[in-house]
Each structure stands twice: as C-alpha cells, then as structure tokens.
Amino acid sequence: MPAQAPIERHTIAVLVDNEPGILARVVGLFSGRGYNIESLTVAETDAEGHRSRITIVTRGTPMVIEQIKAQLDRLVPVHKVSDLTMEGPHVERELALVKVVSTGEKRVESLRIADIFRAKPIDSTIESFTFEITGSGEKIDAFVGLMKPLGLAEVSRTGVVAIARGERGM
Amino acid sequence: MSTAAAAPQLAQDTALPNGAEIVLKALVDQGVDVIFGYPGGAVLPIYDAIFQQNSIKHVLVRQEGGAVHAAEGYARSTGKVGVVLVTSGPGATNAVTGLVDALMDSIPIVCLTGQVPTHLIGNDAFQEADTTGITRPATKHNYLVKDIGKLAQVVHEAFHVARSGRPGPVVIDLPKDILLAKGEYKGPETFKRVSYAPRLDPDPKAIAAAVDLMIKAERPILYTGGGLINSGPRASELLIKLAHMTGFPVTNTLMGLGAMPASDPLFLGMLGMHGTYEANLAMHGCDVMVNLGARFDDRVTGRLNAFSPGSKKIHADIDPSSINKNVRVDVPIVGDATRVLEAMVAEWEKRLAAGAKPDKKALAAWWARIETWRKRDCLAYRKSDAIIKPQYALERLQALTAHRDDVFITTEVGQHQMWAAQFLKFQKPNRWMTSGGLGTMGYGLPAAMGVQMAHPDALVVDVAGEASILMNIQELSTIVQYRLPVKTFILNNQYMGMVRQWQELLHGSRYSESYMDSLPDFVKLAEAFGCVGLRATKVSEVDDVIREMIAVKRPVVVDMAVDQKENCFPMIPSGAAHNEMILGPNDKPGGGEKPGGTGPISEEGMVLV
Ligand SMILES: Cc1ncc(C[n+]2csc(CCOP(=O)(O)OP(=O)(O)O)c2C)c(N)n1
Ligand SMILES: [Mg+2]
Numbered sequence: 001m002p003a004q005a006p007i008e009r010h011t012i013a014v015l016v017d018n019e020p021g022i023l024a025r026v027v028g029l030f031s032g033r034g035y036n037i038e039s040l041t042v043a044e045t046d047a048e049g050h051r052s053r054i055t056i057v058t059r060g061t062p063m064v065i066e067q068i069k070a071q072l073d074r075l076v077p078v079h080k081v082s083d084l085t086m087e088g089p090h091v092e093r094e095l096a097l098v099k100v101v102s103t104g105e106k107r108v109e110s111l112r113i114a115d116i117f118r119a120k121p122i123d124s125t126i127e128s129f130t131f132e133i134t135g136s137g138e139k140i141d142a143f144v145g146l147m148k149p150l151g152l153a154e155v156s157r158t159g160v161v162a163i164a165r166g167e168r169g170m
Numbered sequence: 171m172s173t174a175a176a177a178p179q180l181a182q183d184t185a186l187p188n189g190a191e192i193v194l195k196a197l198v199d200q201g202v203d204v205i206f207g208y209p210g211g212a213v214l215p216i217y218d219a220i221f222q223q224n225s226i227k228h229v230l231v232r233q234e235g236g237a238v239h240a241a242e243g244y245a246r247s248t249g250k251v252g253v254v255l256v257t258s259g260p261g262a263t264n265a266v267t268g269l270v271d272a273l274m275d276s277i278p279i280v281c282l283t284g285q286v287p288t289h290l291i292g293n294d295a296f297q298e299a300d301t302t303g304i305t306r307p308a309t310k311h312n313y314l315v316k317d318i319g320k321l322a323q324v325v326h327e328a329f330h331v332a333r334s335g336r337p338g339p340v341v342i343d344l345p346k347d348i349l350l351a352k353g354e355y356k357g358p359e360t361f362k363r364v365s366y367a368p369r370l371d372p373d374p375k376a377i378a379a380a381v382d383l384m385i386k387a388e389r390p391i392l393y394t395g396g397g398l399i400n401s402g403p404r405a406s407e408l409l410i411k412l413a414h415m416t417g418f419p420v421t422n423t424l425m426g427l428g429a430m431p432a433s434d435p436l437f438l439g440m441l442g443m444h445g446t447y448e449a450n451l452a453m454h455g456c457d458v459m460v461n462l463g464a465r466f467d468d469r470v471t472g473r474l475n476a477f478s479p480g481s482k483k484i485h486a487d488i489d490p491s492s493i494n495k496n497v498r499v500d501v502p503i504v505g506d507a508t509r510v511l512e513a514m515v516a517e518w519e520k521r522l523a524a525g526a527k528p529d530k531k532a533l534a535a536w537w538a539r540i541e542t543w544r545k546r547d548c549l550a551y552r553k554s555d556a557i558i559k560p561q562y563a564l565e566r567l568q569a570l571t572a573h574r575d576d577v578f579i580t581t582e583v584g585q586h587q588m589w590a591a592q593f594l595k596f597q598k599p600n601r602w603m604t605s606g607g608l609g610t611m612g613y614g615l616p617a618a619m620g621v622q623m624a625h626p627d628a629l630v631v632d633v634a635g636e637a638s639i640l641m642n643i644q645e646l647s648t649i650v651q652y653r654l655p656v657k658t659f660i661l662n663n664q665y666m667g668m669v670r671q672w673q674e675l676l677h678g679s680r681y682s683e684s685y686m687d688s689l690p691d692f693v694k695l696a697e698a699f700g701c702v703g704l705r706a707t708k709v710s711e712v713d714d715v716i717r718e719m720i721a722v723k724r725p726v727v728v729d730m731a732v733d734q735k736e737n738c739f740p741m742i743p744s745g746a747a748h749n750e751m752i753l754g755p756n757d758k759p760g761g762g763e764k765p766g767g768t769g770p771i772s773e774e775g776m777v778l779v
Contacts (some may be wrong), residue, residue: 032307067495069489077365
C-alpha cells in the first residue's frame with residue numbers, strides 16, 4: 001500500500017455567472033462528493049457582467065484537490081477556477097464582528113487588547129463592545145481566544161476572501 | 171371595446187407565439203422528431219401546441235420513468251438528443267431515476283418538466299416539487315425559466331449542453347404561466363454561453379507523449395469505453411484502424427461494447443467484474459494501457475491498489491474530472507475521442523515513417539501469453555439437455571440473428587445483462603443499450619421502445635430478467651399502441667439471479683428475499699397487453715421460439731424458463747484484483763491466475779457493492 005497522501009489546505013477562487021442556484025450547485029457538489037468546506041464566501045463582484053466570485057477554503061489530498069477543481073470547472077455557469085494556493089503568493093483576509101459583554105477591569109482590558117489587534121469598536125453600550133477585526137483567520141482566532149475570559153458573547157465571521165499578489169489577475 | 175391606439179398592439183401580441191409554441195419551435199429547430207412524455211396540468215399548454223402541429227411525434231408512455239429510458243434508448247441508438255416531456259410534481263419526480271441513469275452513462279437527454287406558475291412557486295401548491303433542487307445532482311445542468319424572453323435561448327442552450335462535451339441529461343423546468351405568456355421566438359444561433367466550452371482538440375504534446383509510450387510498449391492494451399461510442403461511429407472506425415496499425419489487443423467496457431467488432435481477432439472481449447479472463451489478465455499484466463473514453467469505474471478496476479500495477483497509463487477523456495479521479499495516470503489527454511484517435515493514428519504513422527520501430531518480438535510474445543489465457547475459454551459453461559441454460563439461450567439468439575445487420579439489444583439489470591454482454595456479439599457501435607453506471611432494473615423495455623421508434627424496421631430485443639421486467643412492464647402497452655415490434659426476451663430463472671449469486675458467494679447461501687414468488691404467467695400477460703406470448707421450457711424448443719419471435723412482426727414476449735441456479739462467471743468479487751478471478755462454480759473466491767485458490771473474499775470486499 002502506498003503511504004497515505006498528505007492533506008493540504010487550498011484556497012480556491014471561482015468566477016461564476018450570478019444566477020439562481022449557482023451556490024446550491026457548488027455546495028451540493030462538495031456535500032455530494034464528500035469534499036470538505038472550511039470556509040466559503042460569495043458575492044457579486046461584477047454587476048454588469050452578472051459575475052460572482054466564490055472563495056472556498058478546502059482540505060484534501062492533492063488528488064482530491066485536483067478533483068475538486070475539475071468538478072467545479074465542469075459546472076456550466078463556472079467561468080474560471082483558480083487555485084490561489086498553487087498559483088503563487090496570494091493574500092487572504094477575513095472580517096469578524098466580535099461582541100464582548102463585560103464591565104470594570106475586563107471591559108478596559110478588552111479595549112486594550114482590541115487596540116493591539118487593530119480591532120475597531122463599531123458599537124458600544126455601557127456593558128458591551130462590538131469590535132470589527134480584519135486579518136488572517138489565525139489572527140481572528142487569537143483575538144477571539146483572548147476575548148473569551150473577558151466576556152465574549154458572540155462572533156460573526158465572513159470566511160476567507162483571497163486574491164493573488166502582484167499584477168496577476170484571474 | 172378598446173381604443174384605436176390599442177388595437178395594433180393587441181394584433182401584434184396575438185401574432186406572437188406563446189411559451190408552449192416557442193418550446194415546440196425550438197425543438198423543431200433542434201432537429202427533434204419524437205418526444206416521450208406524459209401529460210398533466212402544468213404542461214397542458216405544451217400538449218395543446220403538440221396537438222396543433224405535425225412535425226414532432228409524441229409517444230405516450232405509461233409512466234414517466236419509462237419516458238426517460240425510452241429517450242435514452244433513442245439517444246444511444248441514434249447519437250441524437252432524446253427528449254422527454256413530463257408534468258410538474260410527480261411527473262418530474264418519476265423521471266429522476268432515468269435522469270440519474272443518463273447522467274451516469276453520459277446520455278444526452280433534454281427533459282422538459284412542467285412547474286406551477288411562478289407566483290405559486292414556494293407555496294406548496296398542488297403538484298409543486300422543487301424540481302430544479304431535486305434534479306440538480308441528477309443532471310448535467312438544469313434551468314428554471316422565469317422570463318419568457320429567455321425561453322427560446324434556454325431551450326437551445328439546453329440542447330447544446332446535453333449533446334456537447336461529456337453528454338448528459340438537462341432539465342428545463344417550465345412554469346405554466348411562462349408556457350402561456352407571449353414572447354418572441356429566437357433561433358438556435360442566438361444563445362451565448364461563454365462559461366461552458368468543452369475542450370475537443372487534444373494537446374499535441376500529450377499525443378506525442380502517448381505515442382512515445384505506445385511505440386516502446388512490449389505488452390500494450392487499448393481499453394475503450396462509452397466515451398468512444400458517444401464520440402460517434404467515426405471513433406470506432408479509427409479505433410479499428412489504430413488497433414490494426416499497431417497490432418494492439420483491445421478490450422471494451424460494458425458501455426463501450428460495439429466499438430471494436432466482436433469478431434475481430436484483436437478483440438479480447440469485455441473487461442471488468444464479469445469480463446473475460448483474457449481481457450482482465452491483459453489489463454493486469456500490460457505495460458502500457460491506453461484508455462480511450464472509459465473512466466476506471468470500480469466495476470472495471472477491482473481493487474484499486476492491485477489494478478494493473480506495472481503499467482504506464484494513458485487516459486484520454488473529454489471530461490477532465492474523469493482523469494486522475496480513481497487511478498493516477500501518466501499521460502492525461504483531454505479531448506474528444508475521435509480527435510484523439512485521429513491524432514494518435516497520424517502521430518503513429520509519422521513515427522513509423524521517421525523510422526521508429528515498435529517492438530514486434532515483444533508484441534508477439536505478449537499475444538502468445540494472451541492466447542494461453544484465451545484457451546481457458548472462460549465463458550464455457552456446463553451444457554445440458556435437460557434444462558435450458560441461460561447462456562445457451564443467448565448463444566442461440568446470437569446464432570439465429572448473426573446474419574442480420576440490424577439487431578439492437580437492450581437489457582435489464584442482473585445476470586442476464588452480464589450474459590448478454592458476454593454472449594452476444596456486437597459488430598458496431600450504438601447497437602447495445604444497457605444501464606451501466608446506475609444499473610437500473612426496468613431500463614431495458616422502455617429503452618427498447620425508444621430504439622424501435624428510431625429504427626422501425628430493425629430487430630430490437632430487450633434481454634430481460636423476470637424480476638427486472640416487472641419494474642416497467644406497463645410500457646408493453648405503449649409498445650402495442652405504437653405498433654413497435656419490440657421483442658422482450660425474458661431469461662426466467664425465478665430468482666433475482668444476481669442477488670442470489672451474491673448471497674451464495676458472500677452470505678452463506680441464505681437466499682433472503684431473492685426468490686420471485688407469485689410471478690405472473692408472462693405468456694398470458696403478454697396477451698393481455700396485446701403482444702404475442704411465447705414460452706420455452708425445453709432445450710428443444712429454444713430455436714423454434716426464437717425463430718418465431720423474430721418472424722412475428724408484432725411485439726413479442728418470450729418466457730424462457732432457464733436454470734434457476736446458474737451463476738455468472740468469470741467473476742472478480744468486489745475488492746479483489748483482476749488476477750483473483752473466479753472462473754467457474756468449482757472455483758473458490760480468492761483464486762489467482764491459477765484458478766481454484768482458496769482465499770476468502772476479503773472483508774473490505776464485503777462492504778463494496
Ligand atoms: C431498481 C433496482 N433495484 C434493485 C437493484 C439490485 N439488483 C441488481 S440485479 C437484481 C436482480 C435482478 O433480477 P432479474 O431481473 O430476474 O435478473 P437475473 O439476475 O435473475 O438475470 C437486483 C434486485 C437494481 N439493480 N435496480
Ligand atoms: Mg431472474
């Protein structure tokens with residue numbers, strides 16, 4: 001038996017026609033074929049051309065990753081599939097809204113840590129802050145972790161969006 | 171009434187076709203001559219439009235599942251797109267099995283489904299089903315038309331998607347208000363879909379790399395599948411040419427039978443679970459495998475880590491996702507089989523002209539080995555005078571039809587299907603219609619109906635099992651209505667034979683629910699439908715019954731009472747390797763190249779289907 005192939009994490013960008021059912025097609029493909037989705041984001045990026053961009057973070061063996069890309073490319077409304085992880089350097093960002101409910105020293109400490117992380121309070125009451133934070137997934141994980149003992153109440157994350165570095169376009 | 175100003179507007183409106191008429195016009199422009207369908211409330215506007223025209227013939231099936239299989243039979247025997255029309259809700263859900271069947275076997279189908287009017291969608295209206303939701307994983311693509319202005323384009327696009335690239339089924343869901351709305355018709359040239367462009371021409375570098383391997387091959391094999399059939403008859407001609415230029419042996423998958431004439435000495439027969447000894451051992455022992463339009467299905471590969479361990483693999487497929495899915499290959503080629511073969515033939519000729527020397531001695535030695543495998547005569551069975559062996563019935567069917575050039579065979583699913591694949595000899599593509607990927611019992615009779623619609627004078631035989639035939643037996647009524655002389659050839663072993671065989675091999679002969687109790691009298695059943703019923707219970711009756719079946723220019727059902735206990739061999743049990751084939755009843759599972767081995771069927775094999 002050959003050694004178990006390594007599991008890799010890939011960030012894949014998919015340019016699609018923005019038409020009803022396209023997201024269901026993509027998600028159905030992943031669930032139907034047993035691929036995993038670590039994160040998925042989607043929004044229209046070209047209103048005139050009715051194109052949306054889907055960013056998917058997935059994990060699998062190299063053969064599975066190849067399959068995922070080929071299967072995505074097979075969907076009729078898909079224009080382009082780009083494996084950002086394979087194709088060279090790229091940047092990944094995620095945005096999160098983090099609600100912390102606390103008073104006194106904990107409240108002050110949460111604000112101090114937010115400052116270090118460049119997280120912005122975008123809503124506040126006497127007993128709560130909602131911070132907006134952008135960065136890599138790990139940065140957001142770290143921030144959320146630190147907020148836990150300080151009254152973390154709720155987190156909303158966008159999932160990863162990504163783009164290739166330099167002048168290279170999709 | 172209205173003002174003078176409004177009058178021309180009205181006149182213009184009435185001059186426009188409604189959605190139903192647009193659909194029909196688009197079908198005509200797509201070359202459709204027959205639709206298989208079943209009416210209902212949501213599609214009544216289309217039925218009304220059908221009533222008022224003569225270019226398209228409608229075949230009224232007896233259950234929507236039959237309509238899709240009929241369209242598949244039509245498509246596979248003609249190379250054209252098969253068209254289905256069903257109503258909303260249950261009409262659409264009944265079509266789902268056929269759609270998945272067509273998806274698995276890459277058969278071009280356009281299925282029009284009715285839908286409740288757009289303003290009721292999502293309201294749980296009467297006969298509403300989320301058809302696009304349900305059929306999304308059952309189709310190559312599907313559409314819900316909500317804008318009359320896009321209707322014609324969607325229909326044209328659907329045909330393009332269904333027939334191009336790797337063909338498949340496409341659903342167009344048509345809300346009733348769209349069918350009644352007036353709109354403008356647009357011709358086939360008007361659709362534009364930039365996101366979908368299957369690659370047809372192979373990369374010349376990949377062809378060169380493939381031919382490099384082929385020239386140096388000592389133990390080559392050509393392994394071809396349904397993709398080659400789908401590519402058109404020219405692909406089969408080119409395959410024959412390539413095989414004879416190179417002297418390479420050829421094996422076909424279940425889906426690929428007919429691409430290489432069965433009578434050709436270079437043909438090793440079908441490969442896979444019930445394939446021939448020589449085909450499977452040649453696959454196992456080859457050093458260069460050329461896969462053209464086959465997909466390394468688990469029925470073909472057996473245990474993956476033991477599949478053809480020593481070979482370099484070339485894989486040409488029109489669908490990039492088929493390549494490196496199950497088996498890592500050395501030379502991937504994306505392209506249409508005809509163009510790939512053309513390029514290979516040209517490259518081979520060029521190399522020979524430039525002085526390349528294939529290893530003739532090695533090839534001769536390879537053929538000598540293959541001949542020893544052939545001598546095993548793996549399809550031999552124990553002949554009997556007392557009881558009709560199913561293999562014998564098929565041998566006789568083959569012998570009594572061999573002189574004809576117009577024989578089309580469909581099958582149901584089970585042992586009879588595998589015996590048909592082994593014992594009937596296909597000389598041409600598009601003559602063999604069987605449910606390969608999905609293995610759908612009930613496929614064969616409606617498929618035969620679709621074949622006969624396209625080839626009214628041909629001899630169309632559904633090789634059936636008594637269990638399978640009952641799954642779509644209602645289509646005998648359609649067959650009679652349209653005077654289709656379809657022959658239903660039931661190998662009646664009173665068992666779900668294939669299930670019984672697995673129970674015998676894997677479950678200690680505990681025949682749980684595989685005996686077909688209370689079977690109908692098929693002769694009387696045939697007569698009740700208006701067909702001719704014939705029965706053979708003795709070996710001596712077999713030829714007469716087959717002759718009469720052929721001679722009668724009407725639909726015929728043959729009830730062939732065959733040996734209940736016969737098993738289908740050779741067999742590679744699930745999870746076993748090609749060289750662990752069981753050759754016959756005395757051969758234990760786990761036998762190797764030397765049959766008669768004693769290893770048990772592996773636990774991993776047990777869980778596989
Ligand atoms: C719709 C469907 N249900 C169940 C099966 C599983 N199955 C495969 S073969 C078979 C038995 C077929 O019996 P019969 O038609 O009599 O053929 P035989 O094997 O006896 O030749 C069954 C139940 C199937 N393939 N399709
Ligand atoms: Mg049976």
